[in-house]
Amino acid sequence: MSGVVLVTGAGRGIGAAIARLAGQRGYKVGVNYSRSADDAKKVVDDIARAGGKAIAIQGDVGEEKDVIAMFEAMDKAFGPVTALVNNAGILGKPTSTAKLGADLVSHVLRVNVTGPLICAREAIRRMSPPTSKGGVIVNIGSIAARTGGMAGCVTYAASKGALDSLTFGLAKEVGGLNIRVNCIRPGLVESDIHDAATGGIEASHKAAKATVPLGGRMGKPEEIATMALWLLSDEASYVTAAVYDVSAGR
Numbered sequence: 001m002s003g004v005v006l007v008t009g010a011g012r013g014i015g016a017a018i019a020r021l022a023g024q025r026g027y028k029v030g031v032n033y034s035r036s037a038d039d040a041k042k043v044v045d046d047i048a049r050a051g052g053k054a055i056a057i058q059g060d061v062g063e064e065k066d067v068i069a070m071f072e073a074m075d076k077a078f079g080p081v082t083a084l085v086n087n088a089g090i091l092g093k094p095t096s097t098a099k100l101g102a103d104l105v106s107h108v109l110r111v112n113v114t115g116p117l118i119c120a121r122e123a124i125r126r127m128s129p130p131t132s133k134g135g136v137i138v139n140i141g142s143i144a145a146r147t148g149g150m151a152g153c154v155t156y157a158a159s160k161g162a163l164d165s166l167t168f169g170l171a172k173e174v175g176g177l178n179i180r181v182n183c184i185r186p187g188l189v190e191s192d193i194h195d196a197a198t199g200g201i202e203a204s205h206k207a208a209k210a211t212v213p214l215g216g217r218m219g220k221p222e223e224i225a226t227m228a229l230w231l232l233s234d235e236a237s238y239v240t241a242a243v244y245d246v247s248a249g250r
Contacts, residue, residue: 002026004078005232006070008061008119009088011036013191014140016043017221018085018228023052025229028078031056032070032088053078061088061115062107071122080126083232086116087140089159094152105155112159113166120170120181127179134178137170138231139163140224141185143247160185164243171241180240182231187247188212189219214248 004027010019011033020043023029029047031054033040040056047054057073059066074081092108095101120137127135142149142160149157164183171181188211212218227246230236 002028003082003232004028004030004074004080005083005085006030006032006057006074006081006119006123007085007087008032008070008115009034010043010085011039014186014189014221014224015085015087017225018087019043019054020046020050021222021225021229022083022085022232023047023054024050027052027083027232029054030070030074030078030081032059032061034058034060034088060111061086061119062110064118067115067118067122070119071126075126080132081123082127082132082135084119084123084135084137085140085228085232086119086137086163088115089140089142091153091156094150095155096152097154100155108155108159109162112156113162116163116166120166124174124177124179128174128177134180136232137179137181138228139167139181139183140228141167141183141243143185143187143245143250145185146245147250167243168241175240180231180236182236182239182241183243184224184227184231185243185245185247186224187219187245187250189221189224191221212248212250217248219246219248 005022007019009015010031019031031040031043044054044056055077057070059070089112141163144157145160167183
């Protein structure tokens with residue numbers, strides 16, 4: 001397996017696991033981060049130690065100019081992307097809808113919906129004929145799109161529901177260009193995105209035992225990464241417009 005992949009929000013958690021595995025499998029990897037420069041550098045160093053090639057790219061996916069700069073950095077370092085993993089996302093401060101402000105809604109939607117759309121736009125421009133023969137986009141959604149999410153996280157759940165719709169519509173739009181678009185909806189995964197909503201990782205583990213049918217545990221970022229790399233691979237060559245729950249039956 002080889003190619004050029006940009007993974008957004010890859011400094012930590014699921015994104016970092018996807019970036020590391022992509023490097024192990026021969027991809028040249030763009031490790032995007034917003035604020036966690038040290039974490040992103042560690043991911044790049046891990047990939048290099050394993051014999052791969054990677055660069056860290058700072059950028060807020062909610063800012064169009066940052067997205068454009070990210071893709072231009074990839075062009076310069078490795079050539080046009082052949083794969084994109086839209087992983088970057090934010091939970092937002094857990095807030096009941098009765099107390100919700102428009103600024104919070106706008107911020108979450110800008111990062112979780114506008115960001116993936118603009119990243120997809122830049123990727124499609126590079127994956128399309130005559131300069132390319134196609135490519136793959138994998139969106140990292142959430143089981144919250146189906147369950148409604150945790151208490152106070154309706155905005156987050158709504159944004160991930162939009163990512164499902166983005167996946168279906170975009171896959172139909174670009175299928176003729178030999179670009180596949182799929183989505184993974186993780187369940188409870190060991191990641192600090194849950195900490196703000198649940199009081200920390202210990203509370204998340206406790207909640208998982210009550211709600212996860214398979215083993216009563218949280219998933220590991222590497223378990224999501226394995227699915228992402230399968231969707232990027234030729235083994236999934238006839239798979240597009242698909243949404244996969246990786247949630248242990250939740």
